[in-house]
Amino acid sequence: MPDTTKLELLEDLMARQRAIRRFMADDVDDSLVERVIRAATRAPSARNVQPWRFIVIRDRETKRQLGAIFDELGTRMYGQGAPDRTPWEEVPVLIAVCSEYAFGEGEAAMAALGASIYPGVQNLLLAAQAAGLGAVLTTRWKAQEPQLRPLLGLPETMALHAIIPIGWPDRSYGKNRRRPVGEVTYRERFGEPW
Numbered sequence: 001m002p003d004t005t006k007l008e009l010l011e012d013l014m015a016r017q018r019a020i021r022r023f024m025a026d027d028v029d030d031s032l033v034e035r036v037i038r039a040a041t042r043a044p045s046a047r048n049v050q051p052w053r054f055i056v057i058r059d060r061e062t063k064r065q066l067g068a069i070f071d072e073l074g075t076r077m078y079g080q081g082a083p084d085r086t087p088w089e090e091v092p093v094l095i096a097v098c099s100e101y102a103f104g105e106g107e108a109a110m111a112a113l114g115a116s117i118y119p120g121v122q123n124l125l126l127a128a129q130a131a132g133l134g135a136v137l138t139t140r141w142k143a144q145e146p147q148l149r150p151l152l153g154l155p156e157t158m159a160l161h162a163i164i165p166i167g168w169p170d171r172s173y174g175k176n177r178r179r180p181v182g183e184v185t186y187r188e189r190f191g192e193p194w
């Protein structure tokens with residue numbers, strides 16, 4: 001029998017990785033922030049280009065302005081049903097994940113770019129979870145990206161993929177709920193049951 005001890009640890013970590021939107025006021029040290037970013041940089045990327053760049057945002061006014069854009073869109077999309085969350089200016093750290101357009105233009109290039117960023121984002125989320133931190137991947141602000149980019153000083157040459165609030169969770173969250181494998185997996189051809 002193979003030793004599945006490490007796999008079990010990882011499985012548990014992944015099962016408990018949740019979208020955390022409410023945080024305690026306690027700060028998160030730069031050393032820990034750097035560590036979760038390092039985890040992100042362990043990810044694969046097409047041709048090992050490593051196109052990711054990270055902006056660590058602690059400035060209260062920048063966080064407030066980013067949060068205002070995020071909230072305005074939330075209200076527009078969900079009305080009063082927008083997820084309850086800590087105001088971004090009170091979240092210790094926001095990490096913006098951006099990149100160069102490393103693979104050129106067009107659909108295939110954009111697919112390669114996204115596929116070269118999100119494994120790193122997931123590594124970051126898992127590392128945060130392993131450290132006891134909470135985080136949530138957000139993209140809702142995309143609808144107002146032109147308004148948001150100057151706040152990050154982003155040049156035209158850079159793509160913006162995710163903004164991730166990070167802090168200590170306000171409470172413990174249980175395991176996530178996901179569809180069973182048998183519902184989303186087929187054998188040999190689409191539609192053939194697993």
Ligand SMILES: Cc1cc2nc3c(=O)[nH]c(=O)nc-3n(C[C@H](O)[C@H](O)[C@H](O)COP(=O)(O)O)c2cc1C
Nearest residue numbers: 017018019020021083136137138139140141176177
């Ligand atoms: C591509 C992507 C975009 C997301 N955008 C947002 C967002 O803009 N705001 C937000 O609060 N959560 C966002 N989420 C978090 C999802 O809502 C969350 O992962 C999902 O509801 C599952 O939550 P759970 O892991 O706690 O079960 C996003 C997740 C992904 C993968």
